[in-house]
Amino acid sequence: MPESYFPLNVLESTSPMSPGSSSSKHPWNHDSYQPFLDDTPGSAEPPKSASSLYLPPLRPQLFQRGPTAKPRQHLWRKTRTPLRMVLLPLAAIGYLAFCYTVHRKVVPVNTYGIYSLVPEHLATIKGAITSISIIIISIALYPIYDVLNNLKSEEFFRVLSSHGHGVPLETINHISSPSFGNIDAIIAFWRPTLAPGALTINSVLIDGEMMAFAIGAVPPQSVLNASYYVEPGFNASLNSDMAASIAWAEMELGVQYSFGTVNTSDPDYAAYIVPIPLDVASTTSARWLTDVIGINPSCSWAVTDITQPVNLTSFSLATAYLSDFNLDVQVSDIDIPPDYSTPFASVKSPLSDVLNHTTQAPATDGSTVFLLGQCLSGCSPPTPVNVVLNLTGLPTFTVEMSGQTWSLAILACVPNITIETREVRNEGDGLLNVRPRPMGRQLAQQGNLHPVQTRSLFSIATLSLTESGGQTTGDQAEYYALGSQVQGAVLYGKQQWEGLPGISAPYGTNATLTLAPLEDITKGYTQIIQSAAKSYLGGYLGTAYVPGRLSTTEVVFSSSIPNVAVSTVLFVILTVFIIVAQFRPGRNTQFTLINVVAAVHGSELPAQFAQMKAQQGAEAVPSVGDQKDVQQDLAEMLGERKIFLQRRVDGSGVLRIS
Secondary structure (H helix, E strand, C coil), X not given: CCCCCCCHHHCCCCCCCCCCCCCCCCCCCCCCCCCCHHHCCCCXXXXXXXXXXXXXXXXXXXXXXXXXXXXXXXXXXXXXXXXXXXXXXXXXXXXXXXXXXXXXXXXXXXXXXXXXXXXHHHHHHHHHHHHXXXXXXXXXXXXHHHHHHHHHHHHHHHHHHHCCCCECHHHHHHHCCCCCHHHHHHHHHHHHHHHHHCEEEEEEEEEEEEEEEEEECECCCCCCCCCCCCCCCHHHHCCXXXXXXXXXXXXXXXXXXXXXXXXXXXXXXXXXXXXXXXXXXXXXXXXXXXXXXEECCEEEECCCCCCCCEECCCCCEEEEEECCCCEEEEEEHHHCCCCCCCCEEEEXXXXXXXXXXXXXXXXXXXXXXXXXXXXXXXXXXXXXXXXEEECCCCCEEEEEECCEEEEEEEEXXXXXXXXXXXXXXXXXXXXXXXXXXXXXXXXXXXXXECHHHHHHHHHHHCCCHHHHCCCCCHHHHHHHHHCCHHHHHHHHCHHHHHCCCCCCCCCCEEEEEECCCHHHHHHHHHHHHHHHHHHCCCCXXXXXXXXEEEEEEEEEEEECHHHHHHHHHHHHHHHHHHHHHHCCCCCCCCCCHHHHHHHHCCCCHHHHHHHHHHHHHHHCCCCCCCCCCHHHHHHHHHCCCCEXXXXXXXXXXXXXXX
16 A cells, blocks of 8 residues: 555655655645645536545535524624733722722621621631632623633634744643743732731721710819818828728739729820729720820939938927929928837838928929938947938938937929820720820810819829838838838839848848949839829729720621732733733634644645654563653654645645754
């Protein structure tokens, strides 16, 4: 039977019929540049030559055109491409617009009663929102997947059409697995992670209706009452033990009493003191307007006008004028401890011992005056440990009494308060947060803190600090004259105070107690007045009503602007990609059975490749460890020859080998 293919050794030209060739060398003598006979009308039978590759003419009766498509099908075909093009931008605009909207305003999550919005369900709802986002984005990306699939299918003919001089067989084989991995990887990462991460839900606090809040107040005549002319601060002084105890509990035990106050970052104040809400639980989220106290405490060693030793007798007084504070401090023999030997430190009473120098009335600047003393001569220590209070370098004055000489020093601390109206918030954690001043407007003063009475309050709040700020017990019991636990920790430093020798120390042990730096004393004093004021600002002196709102937890949509911004850029890029892809060359020439069969019709490739594959299979000798791929062997057999797409007269292509 005659051969129906070209032997490999005669493939010498870029066309089946090279110049000078004849049918004796090439059994296949068909000129591919002429119209096929089987495509010629009137050709009833195929050629009789055995070497001819002409196929029998197609029988038209087997390929009748089907009935005309319905109008609805025609409409869908016409509108499918435009709808597919606008699907991505419309879905992207809707999704991104919603993300930007929820970033700028509150959009509550509404489940319409299908699922309750309780904290236990937030994780489930968040997962549902993420799933819905992925579904929306997957729908939006459908045109991208469709275009990518078309591009992959068109790549075979697009590569052949764009390379007029032919393409190596190895390249043709790789077209079957096109490299669109980068785009697929980007979309695969973006669809389940980046884009859904742009939209989520959070729990936020939503204000309720305006209502009146009862809070602690300092009304007129509540601290210093002029009607009590003998002791005008009597009523307030009754609560000073409670104030000192609160300071001890918070500073020494670390137990928070009532509400705490967040440390301020306001450069104008070291701390805030806030009236306590009476009807709001510490776990309730709320905000309200109130007058608050900003403090800038300062402590310093006072210089007195006493330059000569003062002789004190029973019931006699010595007045020390503190010019820097405009205060007169009364010193008497009762300030000295009963044993007349132990060094001491005590708070002078603001009701009787500390007076305004100008008015000779109780001081109203809120100052706390500490009197400290060390026996210089005529004293014998009654305890095993001889403690010396080191007053070296401090401004002191000397008093003499009962054959003893004492060196005394005065420490004055002033709160330096300012009363302002601010918004206060409680986030449900028991900490009151004073909000910054609003820009461009002034808040209406609430009047719950009387200026003079509030300043005077701080003097009385520390009145019982020496006795009620935590009694010295155990090894520290012998140091009772130096103050309470809180006072000792502030004046001498906690480490030095707690490190004093105990009762079990050998008799005659000497110890020196040095005063802490003023900076540390000031910080301790700030903590003392913050804690002590709670006993007065929790309704003890009075109550006022201020406007406020209770906050409720609501689940709202939220968005991450960085994710939204990146998603916006990617959506724009993909939209441009879709538009450009609609106008690509070679569109709709896909790798389908119809297009492949049409491209190999009249081509020598099927016969030649069948011969090569058969020859390769017959000559292959199996060897262990050197098993070559069949496709690779065929590519090596072709050598430098290339596959190209040759155009027929009617414009259709046929595959050729060079």
